[in-house]
Amino acid sequence: MRELVVHEVLKSALHNGPDSEIVYGGWRLTYAQLYERVLRLAQALKKRGVGRGTVLGVMDVNSHRYLELHYASSMLGAVLHTVNFRLPPDDLLYSLQHAGVEWMFVWEGFQQPLAKVRPLFRNWVWLTDGDASPEPGTPTHEELVQEGRAEVPDEATTVRETDPYSIFYTTGTTGRPKGMLYRHRDMLLASLGILHHLATHPTGAAAGSRDVYMPCIPFFHIHGWGTALFVPYLGAKLVLPGKATPAEQLRLVVEEGVTWSNMVPTQLHMLLEAADQAGVAELKGYKILTGGSPVPSGLARRARERGIAYSVIYGGSDQLAAAISVVPRGVEPGTPKAWEALRTNMLPLAMVEVRLEDDDGHPVPADGKSIGEVLVRSPWLPDGYYKDSERSREVYVDGWFRSGDLGVMNPDGTLYVVDRKKDAVKSGGEWIATGVLEALISEHPEVAAVAVIAQPDERWGERPLAVVQPRAGAGQENGGAVRDAGAGGGGVDHHARLEESLRAHLAAAVEQGRLARFWIPDRFVFVEQFPLTSAGKINKVALRREMVR
Amino acid sequence: MRELVVHEVLKSALHNGPDSEIVYGGWRLTYAQLYERVLRLAQALKKRGVGRGTVLGVMDVNSHRYLELHYASSMLGAVLHTVNFRLPPDDLLYSLQHAGVEWMFVWEGFQQPLAKVRPLFRNWVWLTDGDASPEPGTPTHEELVQEGRAEVPDEATTVRETDPYSIFYTTGTTGRPKGMLYRHRDMLLASLGILHHLATHPTGAAAGSRDVYMPCIPFFHIHGWGTALFVPYLGAKLVLPGKATPAEQLRLVVEEGVTWSNMVPTQLHMLLEAADQAGVAELKGYKILTGGSPVPSGLARRARERGIAYSVIYGGSDQLAAAISVVPRGVEPGTPKAWEALRTNMLPLAMVEVRLEDDDGHPVPADGKSIGEVLVRSPWLPDGYYKDSERSREVYVDGWFRSGDLGVMNPDGTLYVVDRKKDAVKSGGEWIATGVLEALISEHPEVAAVAVIAQPDERWGERPLAVVQPRAGAGQENGGAVRDAGAGGGGVDHHARLEESLRAHLAAAVEQGRLARFWIPDRFVFVEQFPLTSAGKINKVALRREMVR
Structure with missing residues (x-):
């Protein structure tokens, strides 16, 4: 043979x-x-x-x-x-x-x-x-x-x-x-x-x-x-x-x-x-x-x-x-x-x-x-x-x-793949591991919790969007509404400053070889609290529904 | 796996x-x-x-x-x-x-x-x-x-x-x-x-x-x-x-x-x-x-x-x-x-x-x-x-x-199959084993030796041609020339009769299940002696050259 x-x-x-x-x-x-x-x-x-x-x-x-x-x-x-x-x-x-x-x-x-x-x-x-x-x-x-x-x-x-x-x-x-x-x-x-x-x-x-x-x-x-x-x-x-x-x-x-x-x-x-x-x-x-x-x-x-x-x-x-x-x-x-x-x-x-x-x-x-x-x-x-x-x-x-x-x-036996069960982001055909990014971002002292989700992108397919819950006291009160960094409303200055600091934090991680540069999220959004699943985990499905534009 | x-x-x-x-x-x-x-x-x-x-x-x-x-x-x-x-x-x-x-x-x-x-x-x-x-x-x-x-x-x-x-x-x-x-x-x-x-x-x-x-x-x-x-x-x-x-x-x-x-x-x-x-x-x-x-x-x-x-x-x-x-x-x-x-x-x-x-x-x-x-x-x-x-x-x-x-x-790496080294006959895409046919024909009391070779055929690709050397004394002298059964010249009657007898012999073998009917040769040719190889075997290559038309 x-x-x-x-x-x-x-x-x-x-x-x-x-x-x-x-x-x-x-x-x-x-x-x-x-x-x-x-x-x-x-x-x-x-x-x-x-x-x-x-x-x-x-x-x-x-x-x-x-x-x-x-x-x-x-x-x-x-x-x-x-x-x-x-x-x-x-x-x-x-x-x-x-x-x-x-x-x-x-x-x-x-x-x-x-x-x-x-x-x-x-x-x-x-x-x-x-x-x-x-x-x-x-x-x-x-x-x-x-x-x-x-x-x-x-x-x-x-x-x-x-x-x-x-x-x-x-x-x-x-x-x-x-x-x-x-x-x-x-x-x-x-x-x-x-x-x-x-x-x-x-x-x-x-x-x-x-x-x-x-x-x-x-x-x-x-x-x-x-x-x-x-x-x-x-x-x-x-x-x-x-x-x-x-x-x-x-x-x-x-x-x-x-x-x-x-x-x-x-x-x-x-x-x-x-x-x-x-x-x-x-x-x-x-x-x-x-x-x-x-x-x-x-x-x-x-x-x-x-x-x-x-x-x-x-x-x-x-x-x-x-x-x-x-x-x-x-x-x-x-x-x-x-x-x-x-x-x-x-x-x-x-x-x-x-x-x-x-x-x-x-x-x-x-x-x-x-x-x-x-x-x-x-x-x-x-x-x-x-x-x-x-x-x-x-x-x-x-x-x-x-x-x-x-x-x-499909009834003819063909398959249409519509989504991924897990939450990884695919940018330009390459995976970006949200768990790794979340772990890095959560190392920042002003971050209470973070979830990275996929944001559709015409050029790259998807880009990471980081949803960040600032640490209480480290930030300032805001009206509870979801806000973009840089968008109008309470906490804007603080959020803009925090975003800048997070970007510097991730840039350092790139220098240290802990992160590929293209993994850095395009957008940061700040929230007071996350939607949770029954098991107490961040509910990314709900989050995507709310955040992704 | x-x-x-x-x-x-x-x-x-x-x-x-x-x-x-x-x-x-x-x-x-x-x-x-x-x-x-x-x-x-x-x-x-x-x-x-x-x-x-x-x-x-x-x-x-x-x-x-x-x-x-x-x-x-x-x-x-x-x-x-x-x-x-x-x-x-x-x-x-x-x-x-x-x-x-x-x-x-x-x-x-x-x-x-x-x-x-x-x-x-x-x-x-x-x-x-x-x-x-x-x-x-x-x-x-x-x-x-x-x-x-x-x-x-x-x-x-x-x-x-x-x-x-x-x-x-x-x-x-x-x-x-x-x-x-x-x-x-x-x-x-x-x-x-x-x-x-x-x-x-x-x-x-x-x-x-x-x-x-x-x-x-x-x-x-x-x-x-x-x-x-x-x-x-x-x-x-x-x-x-x-x-x-x-x-x-x-x-x-x-x-x-x-x-x-x-x-x-x-x-x-x-x-x-x-x-x-x-x-x-x-x-x-x-x-x-x-x-x-x-x-x-x-x-x-x-x-x-x-x-x-x-x-x-x-x-x-x-x-x-x-x-x-x-x-x-x-x-x-x-x-x-x-x-x-x-x-x-x-x-x-x-x-x-x-x-x-x-x-x-x-x-x-x-x-x-x-x-x-x-x-x-x-x-x-x-x-x-x-x-x-x-x-x-x-x-x-x-x-x-x-x-x-x-x-x-060919120089381009393709193959052209021109012939078979062995002498089997392929009729309508199916092999006819010449050895088997030769063995059967040689069972006939009037046959001294026999070789079956391929005869090109427009319809079937190839058909078997049996070349038979009659047993001395059983047949009659002929001029030594190769002759077709039925063709003019000495020994024609004898050869025609022998062919008839051989066909009956093979038909009986078909009835006995020893032979497929389509294996019966189309043509019988009678010779006085065979061309031989150096090893003393019948030289089928020479025979084909001589016989096949």
């Missing part, structure tokens, strides 16, 4: 498109060249002691280097920690330690996190866009590639499909980030599952071997939603945007003939703005797979108006891919009804099961109205969080994953 | 097309109904003692019954012996015994084999198109379906992906048929591999969830080349042709809106003749996956002229799917170049590896000219023949399958 291991994908690349290009900056490699470079990199790493189970941390933008590491690591049976460089620095460090990273591969373009990370690792490889190592004596990726022999390492034939392939840390809504350990087989089946769904069903993001792909989802996030695996599997042309701005991405789309990208709605929003500014009226033939947060209908309309087709994917790092929107049977593609369905009707991937449960654990009917928590079962569902059996037990139950998302099941 | 077992496919059917139809004769079932019937059938069989490892033999035309048995058997962990009813009756019986069949499910439409098979089995289920059992007291399939509860059997959750799913016997070129035992995982991955290839690459037989499928390859043959699995996986409409004649198949294509079929070239030939007779000038939008024997270029042209698109698949029961023809990169679909490539350029399926070896085991270059034996490695390659380690060792070597086929590798 031949094993479903990730590096087998390269054999398909060599059959399907040995001469297809991988483009990054000034680099143009064919898959035949990429394959040779992967072998060389694997041999060079092997010589340095990298082998089965060695954990390799990588921090890079989407580049050919990152792609090469995917496969060299796979061949050696090593484990690729695709470092989530958007985590707050403290959490990032925690993830490196928790995963047991032994080697770091880091792009020189990253600034802030490096000062803290660099001293911790003796085994370090620089990822550079230039020729020389930024640190004499420390090798670059390119030096390793040039050094190794172009020969399949023996380990490549002994890697098992149930061996770990990669590890990724995702922000928890409370506490430390959670590690997900992905087996070769799971990541392969999930990635190909996305592709096969897009290829066999009528979607807006139809994908095939003759498309040109530019993944705008960073590779750290589930390998760019599987593109690092399924594009080579097709042998299709791959354009890697690196740190490209929306305007540069737009230029790549036009110049390289890109037909397919993935991105969160915020990225799509920015791309459309860039198109406005560049006077690019039409992007017909450009297909986008989006997801990560709900797609606002205004955004969907603006995309359509430019000729962009899209589908929405539902999934996440702790369950991988679950569903992708399709045009329902009997609906003509290209019609308004089809477009609306592509925003809201997500069909489970092959062999994925989705069901809804209400708060009492009862099944929720597929009536297109009733809301329940989304539970998912799939061939690639992870067993649980890495070295965290307690949190695993809460959400991985009897082979099902309790997503914490709220959804509606 | 969720297992890749065959009955999981039905869950996708329920998501992807619960209301899509399965059509057979007057039957119209939705997948939702089919699913319920499968559960009922499984429960009824379970009640009768069918369980893990029970071998169920099924002889049926492509029908909803056959489809239901696929999934009921899978859910119980039973093994489905898809009986090759085109085997000579002796071999068919051998296959039932060798596989350890405990239950038989037989369509009443079969006549000849039944008399011999029926008495051997106490556990018997009739498959009928009518209402009543042809044998009072013996249940029909439909009675079992009506009897069982619509409840998932407990066994369904304990079946492992490495458990055997089905067994199939294929004609060996010498000796008894060879049994192939397929694991759930292998059959699932191979079947879906065919679909995904057709969905992601530009082929003539593009396949998706909105196609309407009519498999004309019998389900016994690798589950109708995977259609019994991948069509429900898509939730697509499925038209089951049963024993339909080519004219009836044509009617189904038109009336049911069929867009996709699979068939061997002989079936395609007959379908085109039926279209001629029915005055159907065009079948635009009809896509055909063909294979099993080379596609004559004249046949390909005639299909194209009617608007039929096609691709060619390469594979077989002992290796499953290996490659399917595609339009090469850079070639415009629909052009003459594209059409020719679709006949000759077979791209290996994802994660399948193909290489060519010469007679000395050296690699053959991919130059589009050099011929070598085709070796295949794939994620679903069986371990070997069932209970036949000796023959397995010959062809399953170091994880590779030695196909016995001769091929040319």
Whole structure:
């Protein structure tokens, strides 16, 4: 029995498109060249002691280097920690330690996190866009590639499909980030599952071997939603945007003939703005797979108006891919009804099961109205969080994953995810953990209680809104009404001053590496008291109803 | 980890097309109904003692019954012996015994084999198109379906992906048929591999969830080349042709809106003749996956002229799917170049590896000219023949399958299979074992030696040609020249008489169940002596060169 291991994908690349290009900056490699470079990199790493189970941390933008590491690591049976460089620095460090990273591969373009990370690792490889190592004596990726022999390492034939392939840390809504350990087989089946769904069903993001792909989802996030695996599997042309701005991405789309990208709605929003500014009226033939947060209908309309087709994917790092929107049977593609369905009707991937449960654990009917928590079962569902059996037990139950998302099941068996049960804020496709923010804010001496809730935002999807109850005596009486900082009425000066102080407090936390800057709430609102649940906790549902505008 | 077992496919059917139809004769079932019937059938069989490892033999035309048995058997962990009813009756019986069949499910439409098979089995289920059992007291399939509860059997959750799913016997070129035992995982991955290839690459037989499928390859043959699995996986409409004649198949294509079929070239030939007779000038939008024997270029042209698109698949029961023809990169679909490539350029399926070896085991270059034996490695390659380690060792070597086929590798990595290394005759997509025929013919008292070789045939692809050396003295001298029976020259009367006697001899063997009628050679040629190889064996290559016209 031949094993479903990730590096087998390269054999398909060599059959399907040995001469297809991988483009990054000034680099143009064919898959035949990429394959040779992967072998060389694997041999060079092997010589340095990298082998089965060695954990390799990588921090890079989407580049050919990152792609090469995917496969060299796979061949050696090593484990690729695709470092989530958007985590707050403290959490990032925690993830490196928790995963047991032994080697770091880091792009020189990253600034802030490096000062803290660099001293911790003796085994370090620089990822550079230039020729020389930024640190004499420390090798670059390119030096390793040039050094190794172009020969399949023996380990490549002994890697098992149930061996770990990669590890990724995702922000928890409370506490430390959670590690997900992905087996070769799971990541392969999930990635190909996305592709096969897009290829066999009528979607807006139809994908095939003759498309040109530019993944705008960073590779750290589930390998760019599987593109690092399924594009080579097709042998299709791959354009890697690196740190490209929306305007540069737009230029790549036009110049390289890109037909397919993935991105969160915020990225799509920015791309459309860039198109406005560049006077690019039409992007017909450009297909986008989006997801990560709900797609606002205004955004969907603006995309359509430019000729962009899209589908929405539902999934996440702790369950991988679950569903992708399709045009329902009997609906003509290209019609308004089809477009609306592509925003809201997500069909489970092959062999994925989705069901809804209400708060009492009862099944929720597929009536297109009733809301329940989304539970998912799939061939690639992870067993649980890495070295965290307690949190695993809460959400991985009897082979099902309790997503914490709220959804509606349509009568045709498709899913519309309407909300999250928990209260995390998703900004630009990235989670902001309200619990972490609340804990930080509550450290301020003038704060009695705090709740952070999501405020819808056209650009970022959501932004955090902090609702603060000032400490009695520290503030001044106000009329009991909810007031904005800066709004008219009693306590305005005091609230404005407190907001300023809270912002300084959080800015300090950013400097200390305890917080990512984009986590700082956009808005502060001050209240005399919170609505409470029957259990005495802050009632965030009521709060949102009251606060969010 | 969720297992890749065959009955999981039905869950996708329920998501992807619960209301899509399965059509057979007057039957119209939705997948939702089919699913319920499968559960009922499984429960009824379970009640009768069918369980893990029970071998169920099924002889049926492509029908909803056959489809239901696929999934009921899978859910119980039973093994489905898809009986090759085109085997000579002796071999068919051998296959039932060798596989350890405990239950038989037989369509009443079969006549000849039944008399011999029926008495051997106490556990018997009739498959009928009518209402009543042809044998009072013996249940029909439909009675079992009506009897069982619509409840998932407990066994369904304990079946492992490495458990055997089905067994199939294929004609060996010498000796008894060879049994192939397929694991759930292998059959699932191979079947879906065919679909995904057709969905992601530009082929003539593009396949998706909105196609309407009519498999004309019998389900016994690798589950109708995977259609019994991948069509429900898509939730697509499925038209089951049963024993339909080519004219009836044509009617189904038109009336049911069929867009996709699979068939061997002989079936395609007959379908085109039926279209001629029915005055159907065009079948635009009809896509055909063909294979099993080379596609004559004249046949390909005639299909194209009617608007039929096609691709060619390469594979077989002992290796499953290996490659399917595609339009090469850079070639415009629909052009003459594209059409020719679709006949000759077979791209290996994802994660399948193909290489060519010469007679000395050296690699053959991919130059589009050099011929070598085709070796295949794939994620679903069986371990070997069932209970036949000796023959397995010959062809399953170091994880590779030695196909016995001769091929040319094109510079773009695609494969063109040009011939078979061995000498079996393939007639209408079915093997005729020359060794078996030779053994039978040589039993005739007037035969000294005999060789059966393939004679190209426009309708059947190939037909057997028997070259006979009459026993000295039994015949009469002839001039040493090769002569046809019935042709002018010395010995004509004697040869005509001998041919008549040989035909009677073989007809008797058919009556005795030792031979299928269609195995009887079309032509007999008589020779004084055979060209021999250095090893003293009949040189069939030289013989073919000399004889075949």
